[in-house]
Amino acid sequence: ETGVTQSPTHLIKTRGQQVTLRCSSQSGHNTVSWYQQALGQGPQFIFQYYREEENGRGNFPPRFSGLQFPNYSSELNVNALELDDSALYLCASSLLGVLDYGYTFGSGTRLTVV
Amino acid sequence: ELKVEQNPLFLSMQEGKNYTIYCNYSTTSDRLYWYRQDPGKSLESLFVLLSNGAVKQEGRLMASLDTKARLSTLHITAAVHDLSATYFCAVFPTGTASKLTFGTGTRLQVTL
Numbered sequence: 296e297t298g299v300t301q302s303p304t305h306l307i308k309t310r311g312q313q314v315t316l317r318c319s320s321q322s323g324h325n326t327v328s329w330y331q332q333a334l335g336q337g338p339q340f341i342f343q344y345y346r347e348e349e350n351g352r353g354n355f356p357p358r359f360s361g362l363q364f365p366n367y368s369s370e371l372n373v374n375a376l377e378l379d380d381s382a383l384y385l386c387a388s389s390l391l392g393v394l395d396y397g398y399t400f401g402s403g404t405r406l407t408v409v
Numbered sequence: 410e411l412k413v414e415q416n417p418l419f420l421s422m423q424e425g426k427n428y429t430i431y432c433n434y435s436t437t438s439d440r441l442y443w444y445r446q447d448p449g450k451s452l453e454s455l456f457v458l459l460s461n462g463a464v465k466q467e468g469r470l471m472a473s474l475d476t477k478a479r480l481s482t483l484h485i486t487a488a489v490h491d492l493s494a495t496y497f498c499a500v501f502p503t504g505t506a507s508k509l510t511f512g513t514g515t516r517l518q519v520t521l
């Protein structure tokens with residue numbers, strides 16, 4: 296059984312650019328959630344995908360968008376990067392409706408916007 | 410909107426001492442999660458508390474849940490340096506299985 300894997304691990308982008316982050320869910324999980332964690336803060340919910348549809352969204356602007364693929368892997372896209380987008384981005388997978396085990400988190404992508 | 414608060418935000422304690430971290434949340438929820446995060450690393454699941462009165466223990470850590478008081482505690486017994494990390498509690502808003510909402514985190518530093 297594999298865990299949640301994210302790529303890349305680190306990324307440096309320039310303000311105004313676009314970025315795509317990737318996540319492979321844990322085997323058997325059908326739901327993926329994305330979180331943004333700024334330095335010294337708790338993770339903030341961006342959105343969740345289930346069966347390739349957005350299934351909940353936090354207080355993030357539309358320039359944050361996502362995709363979920365038939366194999367349950369996922370992408371997070373951020374357009375028009377701003378300096379405040381610098382953070383650790385965490386992907387978490389789960390089995391919808393089965394909350395007894397919570398979420399399994401990936402190791403994260405550290406994004407730096409300069 | 411669901412608010413999850415932890416206190417203290419920072420805790421420095423000596424090895425061998427006991428202490429408790431508190432997690433309060435603002436709306437009803439019948440399950441609560443505790444995670445550990447080491448610097449620069451991801452979140453490691455520690456405990457899943459699924460009902461009122463639930464108590465779970467693993468090593469020197471024990472977590473409990475009081476859904477009526479909307480309070481969870483994480484008790485540390487005879488702390489050791491390896492427990493140094495940031496601890497987060499998290500809950501789902503009532504009636505939803507998405508938007509797991511995290512607390513502010515408690516940074517624990519155990520000194521020798």
